[in-house]
Amino acid sequence: MRSPQDASVNLHALEPEDFLEEVHSFEHWFESVSGYLVGLDHGHRRDVSEPSIVGAERQRLIATLCSYAVAETAALEASSGLIAIAPNRASKIFLSTQTADEGRHVEVVLNRLRELGVADPDAEVERRAGRSIRNFRERLLELVAAHEWDSAIFAQNVALETMEYTVFRAHARVADPVTRDMLERILRDERRHIGFGENELGRRIAQDPRRRAWLSTVKSELDRLVLSTFDEALEELRVPRGDRPQLGRDYLQAVARLGLD
């Protein structure tokens, strides 16, 4: 086993089990997020100027953020629920850090709604969030409640997180400076979440290849929900239909790497 001092000389010389131990630790998470979350004001930099967003543009942004709030709440509820059924300590600790990330995301999205003049963000989310993401949340929580570890990790850390990763990146490119800064900091967290899901499932499929067939069934069932949720989010962002297949590429590549049909 190499010590962390060796790792700082050449990180890539670490043994795989030492690398996994390091990146799943709470200390690693804390040092990582400290790099981009310290000194913010409700999830975005204080020195980013707030533009005037009015009329239909403001309404569209509010509707979009309402759907994001449901997606982040789904991930908060699911990642905290998954801790109890995680098969090992490293996954439990990682999920505790993901739970903290998701709690932060819910909070900063609701605060962005307040900054846009929404008096009661929770009521606004209830009223305006998209139908597809609500359905996805319901299905995800069913899988968690049924203690379906593989299925729930696929639904949350591969499907939902990849959708968020893709949609937030697309949104950040065209967003106002405050929303962009908030989204770019959420995206830094999402990289860990998608990586955890894919690697966890990849290792479990390698241990027992029969899991691949089961996860392919879960994927087929979720595909309709994933597509409609993607479509709904990209419609709100006014992404041209012709550009959408390109944006779905990350999800398709992830399931292909896992060998899922």
Add this chain to the structure above:
Amino acid sequence: MAELLDPAAEVPRRRFELDDRGFDEVPRKYRRFYRRWEGPDDSLAPNEAICPVCKIVIRSPRELRVGDRLYCMACMTRVVIVRGEGGRLEAQTVY
């Protein structure tokens, strides 16, 4: 085995001094091992590969060869360097 068959393996590897390129998503002591992809005008150095999962650029202190192992700390992925279609070196996930 693949490395033994690679003609490039006969040539001594170049070493690279890694500098901090502002990648703030990992603990400070590991930042120099990563950087963000800067878009269409960017290109990979001989010691760099793109993480197939999160698309961050992974950097090694030595020139990459087929069979090398790298870690993407941003998304916790282990990759191995393979020769892809067209002969370019690229990173492939190892679970």
